[in-house]
Amino acid sequence: MTHAASPARRAYRPARFPGAPLLGTQARHLVGRFSYGVTPALAAQVRAAGGAGRWFEKQLEPERVADRRAAGVRAWWSSLDRGPAELWQRQEREVEGGWEVMEDYARWALLRRITSQRQVLEVMTELWENHLNVPAVGDAQFTYRVSYGDTIRRHALGRFDELLHAAITHPAMGIFLDNAVSTARHPNENLGRELLELHTVGRGEYDEDDVKASARILTGYRVDLWDSWEATYSPRDHWTGPVRVMGFTDPNADRDGRPVVRRYLSYLAHHPATARRVARRLAVKLVRDDPPAALVERLAKVYLDNDTAIRPVLRALVASPEFKASVGSKVRDPGEDLVATYRALRVDLARPPAGPAGDEHAVRAMLWQVGNLGTSPFAWPRPDGQPIDNESWSSPSRVIASMDLHWVMAGGWWPKRGITYRTPAQWLPRKRIRFDLLVDHLSQQLLHRRSTARLLRACCEACDVRPDEVVSADHGLVKWNFHRLLGTVLDTPAYMTR
Structure with missing residues (x-):
C-alpha cells in the first residue's frame, strides 16, 4: 500500500534552480577525495578537461598544470627560503623565532591548499608529510623543516623507494629522530626503529636485533647542531661490519655507507x-x-x-x-574543513603586512582557526603523524568548533582584515528569488549537489523563512540573517564529509 506524503514533507519539497551542470555522483566523489573541496571553478576545470577521469590523469602530472598564483604566495614569507644557519642566527638574535617561521610555514601550506590548481599534488604531499612525520615544532629540526616539506612535495607522486630515501636521509628527519648525532661508537636507535615500525614494514615484522642493525646502517649522516648547521656525511662515523635486517644482508665494509643505506631502504620499500x-x-x-x-x-x-x-x-x-562505493564515508579533518570553507565561501585573501600590524589578517588568523578545530599543520608531536581515521575527528567538541567556524565566516565576522567576503547580495543569483530555489542554488554552489527536503527544512527553520517566500536585497534574510543560511548549508553532513 502506498501512503500519501505528509503535509510537512510536501511543504519541504526541494526546488530546482537552473545552474551550471553538476558533476555526477562518482565524478564529484573522485574530485572531492583528491582535492580540498569541489568548487564551481574546480567543476568547470573538470568539465574542460573532459571529465573527472581525464582531470585526474592530468593532475597526476602536476607539471602540466599551471599554478602561478600558488607559487607566488611563497614570497609572502621570506624566511621560508632562508638557510638553516641564518634561521638559527635570527632566532639567537631575537629577530625571528623558529616557531614564528614554522607558523608561517603552516600558513603557507594552508594557503597552497586553498589556492593551488594542483590539488592532487597537495593532497598527496600532505599524506606523505603525515606518514613520514617530522613536526615543525622543535628548536633544531625547524632549521631544515621547509626543505623537508619541499623534498616530500617533489616525490609525492613519484616512487615510494625514492621518497623514502629522500625523507630518511634528510637532515630534518635526522635531527628529529637523533640520527644526526648517531655515530659508529654510539649508534642511536630512534630512526632505525621508527623506519621499521612506522615508515615501512610495521610491527611484527622485525625484532630488536633488526632495530640495532638498522641503526648501525644509518650512521654517518651528521648535522653540525648549534653551530654551522651544516649537513654532511661523515665516513668515520659510519659503523662498518656485516649487518642483517630481516631478509636484508650486507657486508657493509665500506666507510662510505651511503650505498648500503640506499640498498637497505630500497629493500624495505620493496618488502611485501x-x-x-x-x-x-x-x-x-x-x-x-x-x-x-x-x-x-x-x-x-x-x-x-x-x-x-x-x-x-x-x-x-x-x-x-x-x-x-565509499561516497561520503570520510570525515574532513580540521585542516580539510578550514581549507574547504575558505574555498567554498570564495574569499579573497591579501598579503599580511610584516610585524604586529598583520596579526589580525586572515592569512595569519587561519592558523588560530584550524587550531581551534583540533590541530594545526605539522604540529603533531609524535613520529606516527596525525590520525587519518574518522573517529579521531568526530567528537562533539570538534563538531561544535566546526559549526562555530562556519558561522563566523558565513557572517564575515572573523577574520575581518586582509580578507574580502562575498556579500549576501552577491550570493543571490537573481534580484528576486523564491527561498526554495535559493537553497537549491546555494546547495549547488557550496555542496555541488542538489538540495534535499531535509536541507530545505533545516534552512527554513534556521532562517524562519517559508519555502515559497520571495527573497530580494531588501528582505530581512539578506539584510541580517544570511549567515544563518550559509552556515546551515556548511553544517550539513554532506559538507563535513568528503
Missing part, C-alpha cells in the same frame, strides 16, 4: 609488508577507515609490480569498486 602498509594507508585516507583486505592486497600488488611507483596505485584505487 611495506607494500601492504602503504596500500592500506592510501586506502584508509582515500577510501574508508576499514578498507577490505582484498583491496589492500590488490593495491599492494600494483605497488610491487610497478617498482613502488605511486601513480599506478592511485589509478588502481580510483578504479576499484571499493572506492566507488
